Amino acid sequence: xxxxxxxxxxxxxxGRAANLPCNxxxxxxxxxxxxxxxxxxxxxxxxxxxxxxNETNEMASLIITEDRKSSTLxxxxxxxxxxxxxxxxxxxxxxxxxxxxxxFGQGTTLQVKP
Amino acid sequence: xxxxxxxxxxxxxxxxKYVELRCDPISGHxxxxxxxxxxxxxxxxxxxxxxxxxxxxxGLPNDRFFAVRPEGSVSTLKIQRTERGDSAVYLCxxxxxxxxxxxxxxxxxxxxx
Numbered sequence: 001x002x003x004x005x006x007x008x009x010x011x012x013x014x015g016r017a018a019n020l021p022c023n024x025x026x027x028x029x030x031x032x033x034x035x036x037x038x039x040x041x042x043x044x045x046x047x048x049x050x051x052x053x054n055e056t057n058e059m060a061s062l063i064i065t066e067d068r069k070s071s072t073l074x075x076x077x078x079x080x081x082x083x084x085x086x087x088x089x090x091x092x093x094x095x096x097x098x099x100x101x102x103x104f105g106q107g108t109t110l111q112v113k114p
Numbered sequence: 115x116x117x118x119x120x121x122x123x124x125x126x127x128x129x130x131k132y133v134e135l136r137c138d139p140i141s142g143h144x145x146x147x148x149x150x151x152x153x154x155x156x157x158x159x160x161x162x163x164x165x166x167x168x169x170x171x172x173g174l175p176n177d178r179f180f181a182v183r184p185e186g187s188v189s190t191l192k193i194q195r196t197e198r199g200d201s202a203v204y205l206c207x208x209x210x211x212x213x214x215x216x217x218x219x220x221x222x223x224x225x226x227x
Binding site for chain 1: 118145149154155156158159162169170173205207209211212213214215216217219220221
């Protein structure tokens with residue numbers, strides 16, 4: 001699986017947009033970008049995923065560059081409850097692999113401040 | 115509906131002892147995963163079940179670790195002759211299919227003294 005690079009930590013003011021970058025320069029054509037987050041003492045929580053088009057759901061937006069070598073997770077109006085570790089994961093999507101394991105890096109610790 | 119549950123939430127044991135960690139996945143989810151998370155690190159994949167069979171056990175660190183899912187629902191992670199290095203949070207996740215969104219449980223914190 002391709003590896004990802006994320007900043008170790010970021011701060012964001014409450015109510016502002018949080019933009020979390022991720023580099024995945026070796027991503028392959030059949031690999032999706034997934035984002036999970038982990039709030040302290042809880043299990044990881046799925047946020048969003050995409051292949052090459054931008055995606056939006058009730059939690060966040062995912063912007064993937066045209067060359068797919070990087071992406072940005074956007075939390076439009078960050079709240080204190082969004083303070084967490086955010087993981088960017090590149091995941092193979094092919095039935096022949098018969099495994100859906102997630103390979104986590106160390107993620108970005110996002111601190112939302114009042 | 116109910117999410118993924120794991121028991122116990124905390125387990126303290128002595129070096130050399132045997133432990134079992136239980137995972138109850140979301141009803142109907144055919145895929146089940148075990149991960150291990152050490153302090154300050156991201157979760158690390160251990161094993162994946164599709165139904166009753168272990169489809170990928172490439173993450174199990176050694177033969178002291180074993181997991182079962184005999185009826186395709188509840189899974190048990192078993193660790194023999196525990197070592198202090200086994201101390202970590204053990205996370206279980208389930209998904210409807212092997213490529214679907216994974217739903218994680220709260221984890222079991224294992225401490226080996």
